[in-house]
Amino acid sequence: MFFRKEIFFGAVLMLWIVVSTYAQQGVPTYQKTHNGVKLTYRNVPTALDQELYIDFYTEQVVRIRVVPEDGKKPTNESLILKDTVLDQRVDFSFSQQGDSLMLQTTRLSVKVFLPSGTVHFFDSDGKSLVKECPRDARSFQKNAYDGDRFYQVDQTFQISPDEGIYGLGQHQNGVMNYNTGRRISLLQYNTEIAVPFLVSTKNYGILWHNYSITTAGDTRPLLPLNAFRLYSNDGQQGWLTARYVNKENESEVYQVRPESVIDYNYLSDQHKYPHGVQLSKSKVYYDGEIASPYSGLHYLHFKYSGYIKVWLDGKLLQDRWREAWNAGTFELPVELKADERHRLRIEWIPVGNESYFTLNWQRPKDGPEQVFGFSSEAGDAVDYFVFSGENIDDVISGYRQLTGKAGIMPLWSFGYWQSRERYKTQTELEHVAETFRRRRIPIDNIVQDWSYWAEHDWGSHEFDAKRFPDPDGMIKKLHQQHFKLMISVWPKINEQSSVFPEFNANNWLFMRNIYDGRKDWIGQGYTSTFYDVYNADARQAFWKHMHAKLFTKGVDAWWMDASEPDIHSNISVDERKSVLQPSVGSSVRYYNTFPLLNAKGIYEGQREIDENKRVFILTRSFFAGQQRYGAAAWSGDIASTWADFKDQIAAGVNFSMSGTPYWTMDAGGFLVQKKYYEPNVSDLEEWRELNARWYQYGAFLPLFRAHGQFPAREPFAIAPEDHAAYTSMLYYIDLRYRLLSYNYSIAARTYFDDYSMIRGLAMDFPTDTAVYAINDQYMWGPSLLVNPVTKMGQRVRRVYLPKGKDWYDFYSGTRYSGGHFIEAEAPYERVPVFVPSGSILPWGQPLQYTTEKPQDELTLLVYEGEDGEFTLYEDAGDGYAYEKGAYSTITFRYNDKQRMLTVEGRQGTFEGMIQKRRFHVFLIGKTAPLGVDVLHQKKPIKCTYEGRPMTIKLN
Incomplete structure (x- = not known):
């Protein structure tokens, strides 16, 4: 019902009674606020000392903030929310019913159980949506970083066993429904995207309003391998047998040793490998048995690079490959009985002398209760929004009302995109464009990947005159041939770059990576860092250079690579925090938000200059609210394997159901096994079939884009005209254009009605x-x-x-x-x-x-x-x-x-x-x-x- 005067005055009278009587009994007090209620708990034996703020933002959206006794008073400041949503008035009713406080709009009801402060949410028909689990000492744990004082904050919710839960960004675990006891890391990383928003088939959503690294779902920490009882290959208890052998001649054994923990996670862990063993020449076997102290569904979590196969009790459960520098992940769900021994075998072939392999596991859940939690490294409060709706689209609409509309991408972006890592010269790029038109393969967009600049000049946005002698003429020619050009722009600046002095002098750079002396992999290696997107002046300066050196030449779209930010690959999370130095606060607090501010600066910069050209940003990382900045995401440097291909389906669906509609991936995969470089007949046919199938999938996504490392990814480079792969790729490119009116219409629906295309x-x-x-x-x-x-x-x-x-x-x-x-x-x-x-x-x-x-x-x-x-x-x-x-x-x-x-x-x-x-x-x-x-x-x-x-x- 709508809020009425008599309800208000009755509530005020009730408030004074409650304050005077409850204060004597050690129970909470409460008072009406601008758009909700504030409850105060002091010395209440059934609850933490805390302040609980409940505020309606719309009739279908409510915000919950819980601040511990000695915490900061919450503010409305937010990187996620639109500024225009902060001061809206919402009518609601307010009453106490026994030991509960009820707040209601026409779309949503909130019930607070007064003894504990636990909040329960209902839809307009009174149907239960989701309910908090009571907070306890684990909800707020004091911590600090770089002089920033905060809490590690935790909140768990009771959910129904029969509901589906989706969203939370993009992850490479092949999981679509997260109501399966999974543990999800919300941490920006190449191929992983953190968006702390979920939706449920019970027609509610939760936006966890926190910027730090967060664990969602099953928030219990993972256990190391030695939390199992381990047995070696010859039956000794306490370890697995690890054999390092010559991968070309397995009879040559480099070393055999016991290993009870497999934790080669980062560059800083490389010293743990056997001394004197060259990984690039090795194959490693782990053999033995495991026994769990628990019965039930276990999840084995693997991080790996190179080739890996996993057998349990003689059954092959996984067979994967990843390039050395870009480790992948996968999870294996296995049912185990307590104390029952199971034979485990792992075959691992590292690629290169720096390789990564980690194995952890999660024990079965405790008890029959179905719960879903969030645990964040840094925050001033438990802070989240609950959205109700008639259906999932309506829930996502509520989310976009708060965080921003997803604009309609330009019509040309719904055509076919051709990319490659990379076109090294102007001549090469122009030749590919001409070949498409000569062969009459439909196409709208061609992409210039990284390193079009002079080797030392990363961050300058200047074309290398030796390899791109006339970029203005090149872009003009592309436009005359009806191409649009997207170009790679990293937020990275080399110390030797021509723009480094300006950014350095104005304190617009994260300088720790420079002082640490890390070098990138280009040429002789260059020290570099990223610019401070949290500084408005730095954002404007970065756009100023993009505008002067690229936009004025006619560049049509921006490829914002490494926007996690990936300042240096494979350093530990702690090291990543040390080199990320936001001017607004600690890296721990703001860790996941870099891509949001990066996109903001470019979007606002271009729109201020030109309203006749829609902003298009393709970014490798993404955060809540970024859809309002003309941004699409792609799934990063995935591998050209069938397994990685399949994982993209769930990754794309969940990204879309995170309220962020524009998504794609590298059709064909980015990282390529050496067997495809000079393939035999069998490998060549597999390569062609893999690409044909991937093109078929790519045609039904918001962006249809092929990209990857060598071999080249143009259809005519993959197969001859009379091959089924070529025929199929052209069929689906043509189909993409046949569906143009359909695709553009559902994109418009995505803007006007907050629809989702995927x-x-x-x-x-x-x-x-x-x-x-x-x-x-x-x-x-x-x-x-x-x-x-x-x-x-x-x-x-x-x-x-x-x-x-x-x-x-x-x-x-x-x-x-x-x-x-x-x-x-x-x-x-x-x-x-x-x-x-x-x-x-x-x-x-x-x-x-x-x-x-x-x-x-x-x-x-x-x-x-x-x-x-x-x-x-x-x-x-x-x-x-x-x-x-x-x-x-x-x-x-x-x-x-x-x-x-x-x-x-x-x-x-x-x-x-x-x-x-x-x-x-x-x-x-x-x-x-x-x-x-x-x-x-x-x-x-x-x-x-x-x-x-x-x-x-x-x-």
Whole structure:
């Protein structure tokens, strides 16, 4: 109910009674505040001494802040929130009911159990959403760093065993639903993105308002290997047997030794390896048995580089590869019984003399209670927001109301992107661009990766005149050929760089890495550091150089690499904290926020100069709220393996369900095994198939971008024209352009309605609990169920079709009922895609680039079985006029019973809008199967549309 005067005066009277009587009994006092209530606990035997602040930000969003007795009074300062949300008034009711305090809006109820201060959240119908576990001494533990005083803060929530939990950024564990007892590290790192926001199928979300390194889910610390009872290969208790052998001749044994802890995590751990053993020449076997003191589900956590295989009781559980300098991670869930011995074997082949391998584990959870926690290294308070909604989209909408809209990316960004690590010269880049146009492969975007500058001049943003003699002419030529150019810009500055003196003189740099003397891997090696994004003047200076040296030349988009910041790879977390020196406070407190401020400076700098060109930032790291700065993320330096490929599906879905919609990955993977450099026939065919399958997946993402190390990643460099891989890659590039109107329309929905383009199945089918456990399927917008093929040689793929819909094969139109698995055909050149009944899917003309010709002829594919609708969105394709209403929409509605398609009158206008167009309409059903591969076999219903309402009878 809405807040009323009589409720207020009654509450005030009750407040004085409570203050006078409760104070005598050692119970909490409370008082109404601007948008909520403040509760004070002093000497209450059932609770910590604390101050509890409850504040509504909207009718569906409430903030909880809990400050210990000697803590700082909370402020509204936030890097995450928009400034405009801090002073909004929200109507709410306020009453005491027995030993509980109730606060209610029309969308959300908050119940405080007064004896403990525990908070319970309910939706507008009174249905329980989520509840705090009581706080105790572990909730606030005093700590300090670099003179900054803070607490390690912890809060745990009771959750339901049957709900799905998603979000929390991007992680490489292959997990989509986090209600599985998992431990998630929210720590910015190459391939890992920390966004402290989750959503639940119970239609709530939690934003953990903290900037420091945080553990989420199962927050208990991991245990080392020797927390198991260990047995050597010959039965001795206390260790595993480690054998270091010559990888070329295993009969030559370098060393055998007992190892009970495997912890070679960072550069600083390299001394722990056997003295005198060259890892680059070695293969290492770990053999023996393990026995746990616990029964239940255990998680084995591996960090590794090189090749690794893991067997338990003779069963191969994992077979992986990672490049030496960029260690990967994976987790193995295993059921173990207490004191039962299990044979463990690990085969590890390091790559290079600096390699990384760590094995830890998590014991089974305590008791039957289902909990989900957050534990952060630094904070002044337990500080979080709870969002309620009608569905997950509504919850994400509440999140974006607070943290910012995700703007519509420019139309050209929905075309195909070609990148490579890297184009070394102007001639090379221009040749690739010309080859695309000559071969008539559709493309809009080409990318110049790092090191286009002179070797010593990292941070200058200056092209090396020897290799790029005419960058202005190069960019002008690319534009004439209808290319856009994205260029790599690191927040890194070499000590020898031409801009170093300016940044150094103004204290705009993190100087510790310079004084530590670490050198990068370029040429002779150069000392370097990163600029201080927390200093507004430093951000402006950094943009000033980007503007003068790149933007004025016509560069269209920014690739913000290493934005974690990765000041130096593979140093320990403690060392990373020491070299990250924010001017606003300690690195421990602000650790995860560097990418947010980095994007802010570039976005604000470009928008101030040019409102006619949308900001596009591709960044390797991301934080809550960064979507408001024209930012997209990619998944970092993943490996070109089938396992890494599959992990990207869950990584992308959870990133999207973190409220941050624009995401992609390196199609084909970034890091490449040496076997693909000069491949034999078998390896070459695997390489081609891997890339073909990865392209198939990439076509159904917000950005379709191929990138990676050698071998080159252009389709014509991967396979000849008559090869199935080449044919498939071109098919999906062409398909990307055919879906341009669909993709751009769902991007607009993402801005106007806070929609998400990449959609975990639980978003659209929350009552079908079978989808919660599926980690390799997703919806691309409302109409395409995408099922990537992630196994070599796979030609049939198991696909789950959710309940409540009929499903049509995208290519053939074959109809299937929902609610069960099918064995879907997955030929080399196609990825299984299905369309739900009630869909209206626009299918455009072939294009060589997004603006080659107007979409004045559109095919509409209407899928019978239920009513449906789709809104076609169009605007100028660039600039920010759409924010002021310069756009148009056309809504299509299908009545299944009448078999009638209604085209509503066009709404809105913008300069250059198509006034007249042709629609070609197909009705697809079980008696009329039809897919995009066979559209030519039937004639459509044709009609002309000039902006006025019309109806079309579909037979």
